[in-house]
Ligand SMILES: Cc1ncc(C[n+]2csc(CCOP(=O)(O)OP(=O)(O)O)c2C)c(N)n1
C-alpha cells in the first residue's frame with residue numbers, strides 16, 4: 001500500500017519538476033483495489049493484466065523497482081526497448097502482462113490466457129481491471145460473455161472511481177450497479193467499497209476460490225473516487241469539491257494505517273519511518289532511471305516481427 | 309493427390325493439429341456443423357471440443373482470446389465465418405496482435421483465416437477483399453493463396469510462424485480450383501512469389517483470384533502473339549520484391565491486378581516499388597486493374613461489372629504492349 005502511494009508521490013514530484021515523460025496517471029484513492037486484489041492471487045500460478053491505475057499490483061507480483069522505473073520512463077534497458085512506456089510492459093517471468101491504451105481490449109486477451117491453461121487441464125486465474133468509463137466498451141461485453149460460457153477463471157474488477165476523464169457516471173451508464181451486469185452473463189457479481197483493502201482482498205479471494213472450483217469468472221465493482229485529474233495535466237475542476245472532501249475521509253492508505261496502528265501491528269512511528277524510506281527508494285530509483293540514456297534510435301526499426 | 313483449394317486448406321490444418329498439440333481452432337459453427345463452408349468438417353470428431361471451440365458471435369472475444377492463448381504458449385487458428393466480419397475484431401488484430409512483437413518481444417503465433425472475396429453474389433457484407441488494411445497495419449503477415457498446393461503450404465507455414473497471420477481464402481476458389489497437392493508435410497515459406505507462367509512481352513503481378521484472371525487472359529492473348537508472364541506474389545507481407553523486379557527487368561511492361569478495390573489497394577504499393585527501383589527497365593507506365601471503388605454489389609449484373617476479370621486484363625495488356 002505504501003509503495004503504491006509513494007510511487008504516486010514520487011511521480012507527482014517528477015511531473016512538477018517537468019521531468020516526467022508521458023501521462024502521469026495517479027492511482028490516489030485506488031491503492032486498496034490494485035493491492036488487495038493482487039494479494040488474492042497465487043503469483044507463481046496466476047496472471048496479472050494491470051491497467052493504468054494499478055501500479056500497486058505490479059509490486060505485489062514482485063516487480064523490481066528499478067526495472068519498473070526504467071520501463072515507465074522508457075529509458076535504455078526498458079523491457080519495451082523504448083517502443084512504449086508507463087506500466088504497459090510485459091514481464092512473463094513475473095506473470096505481468098501490461099495493457100494497451102485501447103480500453104477494454106485486454107479483457108478478451110486475459111480470458112484467452114486462462115483459456116490456454118484450461119485446455120491443458122490447469123487453472124490459471126487471470127486478474128484484470130477496467131474503469132467505469134472503459135466498462136462501456138463493446139469488447140468488455142464480448143469478453144465477459146465468452147468467459148461465462150466457457151467458465152474461464154477470469155476476475156474483472158470494474159474500478160468505479162466516479163469519473164471517466166471528465167465524464168461522470170451519469171453520462172456513462174444508466175444501471176444502478178455495474179456488477180448487476182453479471183446476472184445477464186450468468187456469472188457472479190458484487191459491488192464493494194474499494195477503499196477497504198481487506199474487503200477487496202477477501203472478495204477477490206472468494207472469486208479466486210470460485211474460479212479454482214471451476215465456477216468461472218467473477219465481476220467485482222469497486223467504488224472509489226479518483227482523487228486527482230485524469231492525468232496530471234488535468235486540473236479536474238469539473239469535480240465538485242465536496243465529493244473530494246467526502247472521499248478523502250475514506251483515504252484507503254490512511255484508514256488502513258489507522259487500523260494497523262489500532263490493532264497493534266505496527267506503531268505510528270514505525271509506519272512513518274517505513275513511509276519515508278519507501279518514498280526515498282522511489283525517488284532514488286527514478287533518479288537512477290533518469291541517469292540512463294534514451295534507448296538507441298535503431299531500436300525503433302527492430303522487432304516489428306518476430307521473424308521476417 | 310488431387311485436392312480442391314478448400315480440401316488443401318483443411319488438409320494443412322489437420323496435418324498441423326495432428327503434429328502439434330498447441331494448435332487449436334476457435335470460431336463460429338466450426339464444430340459439429342463443420343463451418344459455414346465446411347472447411348472444418350470432421351475436425352470435431354477427430355480433435356474434440358477442447359481443440360475445436362465453438363464460440364459465441366463475438367469476433368473481438370474470439371480473436372482476443374486467441375491472442376491471450378498465444379501469449380500462453382498455444383498456436384491458435386481462428387476462423388472468421390466470413391472475412392468481412394474481421395472488422396468486428398479489427399482492434400484485436402491491429403492494436404493488440406500487430407504490436408506485440410514490437411512492444412513486448414513476445415510471439416503471437418495466431419492465424420486468422422476465412423473466406424474472402426467476391427464474384428459469388430455475396431452482397432456488400434460477404435464479399436470484401438480486406439487484405440490491404442492489414443498490410444498497412446504493421447506487424448501482421450498477410451497471405452492470399454491462389455492454388456491448392458500453395459494454400460496448403462502457406463497454411464502450414466502460417467501456423468508455424470511466430471507472428472500473427474491474416475490468411476485470406478478466396479471463397480470463389482474453394483471448390484472451383486483443383487490441383488495436385490503434396491501429401492503430408494508441405495511448406496511454402498511466406499514471402500516468396502511464384503512465377504506461374506513465363507512470358508516475354510508483359511508481366512502481370514497478381515494474387516488470389518486475380519491470378520486466375522491473369523492466366524485466362526494469358527491464354528487468350530497467346531493467340532494474338534502476346535506472351536504474358538504471370539507472377540503470383542502469394543503473400544503481401546512479407547513482400548517478395550526481388551521476384552517481381554526480375555520479371556519487370558525481363559518484360560519491361562507491368563500490369564498489377566487484384567480483385568480488391570483500386571484506391572489504396574496493395575497494387576499501388578507494388579506499382580510504387582517498381583517505379584522506385586526498376587524504373588529504368590520500364591518501357592511503359594505501370595498500370596493497375598482492380599475493382600471499382602465501391603462496396604461489392606449484390607446483383608450479378610452489377611457485381612460482374614465492378615469486379616476485374618480476364619477481359620479487362622486483356623484490354624489493359626494490349627494497351628501496354630502497344631505503348
Ligand atoms: C477505446 C478508448 N477510447 C478512448 C480512450 C481515451 N481514454 C483514456 S483513459 C479514458 C478515461 C477512462 O476512464 P475510466 O475507464 O473510468 O478509467 P479511469 O481513468 O477513471 O481509471 C479515456 C477516454 C482510450 N484509451 N481507449
Ligand SMILES: [Mg+2]
Nearest residue numbers: 131132163164
Ligand atoms: Mg473512472
